[in-house]
Amino acid sequence: MANKTAPDSTRRSEKSRRAIYDAALALVGEVGYQKTTIEGIAARAGVGKQTIYRWWSSKADVLLEAFLDLSAQAAEAAAGPEVLGEEARYEIPDTGDLEADLKAVLRATVDELLDPKFEIPSRALAAEGVVNRQLGTEFVAKLLEPQLQLYVKRLRAAQEQGAVCPDIDPRIALELFVSPLAQRWLQHTGPISYDYTDALVEYALYGLAPR
């Protein structure tokens, strides 16, 4: 992922790289993963095929990095200076108020899911991942799981603070509020809104059974 070209060509390379990401995301959104090709991406980006092959070995690789870049942009827009490097491993805030912190990050996710720039290519990729286990697994490992691990970290801190039961598995627990939002978005099973994600956080933290 590091830019291997000489300093004087860095700016031009960066511009090509951006054009290739934009072309790849636009194309996969329009024609789907199967019909997206390196040739098509190159033509749309206005670069030669060899420019793409110099940096990536397959369309899956191009798309993976294009999505990582898109997520980084979204994270940067949402988190501002907290962004840690180009991989956008921003932290979920820890104000000491788990409920407020989870509500805030899920509200930001709602905004991202409803942004067409994100939504259209993401749907195309998610659809392919449903039927193409290899691609789905790779994209989950590289794109989705690192984001979910931010919740794991925040929930572990909450366990240390006594806000979450110590015997709960954080990797499962996060799914109680993340997966409902993901399913509504993916499968059109219901509207998504701040009120909805706020309710998910409250239900998950305090449970459905009376206390």
Added chain:
Amino acid sequence: MANKTAPDSTRRSEKSRRAIYDAALALVGEVGYQKTTIEGIAARAGVGKQTIYRWWSSKADVLLEAFLDLSAQAAEAAAGPEVLGEEARYEIPDTGDLEADLKAVLRATVDELLDPKFEIPSRALAAEGVVNRQLGTEFVAKLLEPQLQLYVKRLRAAQEQGAVCPDIDPRIALELFVSPLAQRWLQHTGPISYDYTDALVEYALYGLAPR
């Protein structure tokens, strides 16, 4: 959906109908929704195209009924005599123990999701639904939502019994245990097992925060 042919041809019609369902499910699993055609289904089922058009107006309609039939078979296998008619609107059991009832029905869902007969065509359809909003919405309304409403009914009964807080929206609450399972299955985000769904039910009912 009612069989409009005369009684003496009912058996033959039923056989054709079953062959068409099987062909439609096999084909969509093999080539995906886009490449599945009425002609292809007819050829594979060994019937004329007109036989299909006599009963259904589009491939989406054929597939919808094929899935309803598949769900009905699965429900019949799981629930036995409780099956109410051909629409398989079986009830979630109400033994008075919500935790046990939810765990039982989710364990049965795990079995269904891991059954290749169900899994392969379901993935093909789910993938199409992600990018094809119209189809996704129709299939959710006719296939998924009626199943989710069974949880709504069981949670409402639990609210009357005092096992679930009265101010909780059951339609959102059910997603705390249904959606994580759906997302793991759809997106290959993690393994699915009885232990996993048992944990989801416990976390959802009692909450992540200490009581």
